[in-house]
Amino acid sequence: MPSKRRAANANGLIAALPRKDREHLLAGCERIELAFADVICEPGDRIRHVYFPVDGFISLLTPRDGCTSLEVGLVGNEGMLGITLMLGIDVSPFRALVQGGGVSMRMDAALFLRELARSPALQSELNRYLYVSMAQLAQTAACTHFHLLEARLARWLLMTHDRARADEFHLTHELLAHMLGVRRVGVTKAAGGLQRRKLIRYHRGNITILARNGLEAAACGCYRASQNVYDRFLGE
Amino acid sequence: MPSKRRAANANGLIAALPRKDREHLLAGCERIELAFADVICEPGDRIRHVYFPVDGFISLLTPRDGCTSLEVGLVGNEGMLGITLMLGIDVSPFRALVQGGGVSMRMDAALFLRELARSPALQSELNRYLYVSMAQLAQTAACTHFHLLEARLARWLLMTHDRARADEFHLTHELLAHMLGVRRVGVTKAAGGLQRRKLIRYHRGNITILARNGLEAAACGCYRASQNVYDRFLGE
DNA sequence: GTCGTTGCGTGCGCTAGCGAACGTAATGAC
DNA sequence: GTCATTACGTTCGCTAGCGCACGCAACGAC
Numbered sequence: 021m022p023s024k025r026r027a028a029n030a031n032g033l034i035a036a037l038p039r040k041d042r043e044h045l046l047a048g049c050e051r052i053e054l055a056f057a058d059v060i061c062e063p064g065d066r067i068r069h070v071y072f073p074v075d076g077f078i079s080l081l082t083p084r085d086g087c088t089s090l091e092v093g094l095v096g097n098e099g100m101l102g103i104t105l106m107l108g109i110d111v112s113p114f115r116a117l118v119q120g121g122g123v124s125m126r127m128d129a130a131l132f133l134r135e136l137a138r139s140p141a142l143q144s145e146l147n148r149y150l151y152v153s154m155a156q157l158a159q160t161a162a163c164t165h166f167h168l169l170e171a172r173l174a175r176w177l178l179m180t181h182d183r184a185r186a187d188e189f190h191l192t193h194e195l196l197a198h199m200l201g202v203r204r205v206g207v208t209k210a211a212g213g214l215q216r217r218k219l220i221r222y223h224r225g226n227i228t229i230l231a232r233n234g235l236e237a238a239a240c241g242c243y244r245a246s247q248n249v250y251d252r253f254l255g256e
Numbered sequence: 257m258p259s260k261r262r263a264a265n266a267n268g269l270i271a272a273l274p275r276k277d278r279e280h281l282l283a284g285c286e287r288i289e290l291a292f293a294d295v296i297c298e299p300g301d302r303i304r305h306v307y308f309p310v311d312g313f314i315s316l317l318t319p320r321d322g323c324t325s326l327e328v329g330l331v332g333n334e335g336m337l338g339i340t341l342m343l344g345i346d347v348s349p350f351r352a353l354v355q356g357g358g359v360s361m362r363m364d365a366a367l368f369l370r371e372l373a374r375s376p377a378l379q380s381e382l383n384r385y386l387y388v389s390m391a392q393l394a395q396t397a398a399c400t401h402f403h404l405l406e407a408r409l410a411r412w413l414l415m416t417h418d419r420a421r422a423d424e425f426h427l428t429h430e431l432l433a434h435m436l437g438v439r440r441v442g443v444t445k446a447a448g449g450l451q452r453r454k455l456i457r458y459h460r461g462n463i464t465i466l467a468r469n470g471l472e473a474a475a476c477g478c479y480r481a482s483q484n485v486y487d488r489f490l491g492e
Numbered sequence: 493g494t495c496g497t498t499g500c501g502t503g504c505g506c507t508a509g510c511g512a513a514c515g516t517a518a519t520g521a522c
Numbered sequence: 523g524t525c526a527t528t529a530c531g532t533t534c535g536c537t538a539g540c541g542c543a544c545g546c547a548a549c550g551a552c
Binding site for chain 4: 428430440444445447448459460461
């Protein structure tokens with residue numbers, strides 16, 4: 021169940037700021053369009069901008085040996101990309117890949133740091149977001165290790181559903197395989213299982229969520245656990 | 257290859273501070289003995305103290321369904337326990353389990369926050385430590401998923417060797433199984449492999465590192481990768 | 493309509509790790 | 523010396539996911 025914050029037609033972190041801080045921050049942002057499959061940065065790259073997604077959403081991946089990789093985070097309109105800047109480090113630890121195209125607010129790195137320095141509310145908000153991100157990272161590590169692919173896939177679809185704000189989104193099995201760190205065939209098999217149970221439908225890269233409830237039942241507890249952590253520290 | 261910082265007979269984060277900050281911080285610490293197998297805190301617990309290990313080292317675990325669990329971090333004299341306090345959140349995201357007994361510096365949470373506020377050097381140091389911790393978290397997630405148990409075990413032994421600062425330490429297969437998120441038998445098999453190759457020797461809970469070089473060869477690249485991240489952001 | 497590309501389905505042999513169970517030797521308490 | 527406990531060894535059947543390979547239908551470009 022997405023919290024109110026996520027339902028807002030704006031970035032949740034920004035929306036939660038007091039009016040003055042919010043307006044000052046927004047004044048320094050530019051509105052840009054994220055295009056599906058864009059790679060915003062690679063691990064080790066210098067971070068030149070932070071992103072506050074509004075419509076789009078971004079996967080954080082740790083690449084591994086060229087072809088395979090594993091998703092370790094997902095940034096939608098509840099979060100931001102480039103949070104490590106607030107730790108004073110402008111080197112991206114992850115690959116950032118646009119999973120869902122859409123509008124995003126973008127801000128120059130130096131300007132962001134100035135903004136952060138002048139707004140205690142922003143500091144507090146991002147501190148909490150960083151904490152939640154760390155908790156999710158650990159959760160994902162355990163989930164990836166312990167849970168069956170079908171449950172992990174269901175969880176992934178739910179998390180994406182929350183961020184895509186539409187029942188249908190573009191996503192091939194190949195891409196899902198990269199997120200989940202498995203083979204394409206593995207995804208085909210797991211997705212086939214979910215489709216047979218009428219929880220989703222897909223056709224040539226378009227996935228439709230048919231039954232959220234069913235998906236939640238099929239997903240591992242990690243989805244709920246993540247939601248709880250989020251609501252506790254960033255909810256209203 | 258442990259960096260100089262780790263070799264020092266003090267906590268590395270504290271040692272790296274300017275003299276005045278260091279002395280002020282140490283004045284607020286008490287020296288306590290960590291006992292093997294102590295559980296310092298459970299996930300969700302309130303954080304009352306931060307710890308800067310000197311001799312001992314501490315595992316960070318995400319529990320799962322009672323019996324199994326997975327290690328997502330390791331804190332030795334290169335790091336600290338309770339870092340999330342600097343994000344303004346006094347709730348532990350992990351279980352903290354003492355893996356190696358020994359001396360540790362401990363500081364009251366509120367005092368730590370005051371200390372942090374007055375020392376920009378400490379802030380910078382801990383910011384960088386937090387960044388490295390996040391990177392390690394992601395690395396561990398990928399490692400746990402992709403690499404074979406024997407390689408993961410080798411990596412774990414190396415990381416522990418770095419922090420134990422002795423070639424022998426107490427550690428049963430059962431405990432290792434909890435760290436690595438696998439069965440006890442799995443550890444027995446993997447450890448048997450390493451022993452047959454004369455890289456380690458063990459007997460009733462005492463593990464001896466015989467050939468570090470060999471272990472490094474047997475470990476997955478994650479060990480080196482972690483070292484590199486550490487050296488880059490916290491090295492000298 | 494033709495053709496190359498993309499996205500998905502299927503099948504085959506294989507291995508790592510699982511769960512459960514049992515065995516055994518070392519150790520320590522008494 | 524006795525006996526329970528601890529720590530490790532081994533076996534058996536099982537399954538999820540792997541790597542590889544081939545097939546096939548939908549789609550877009552022309």
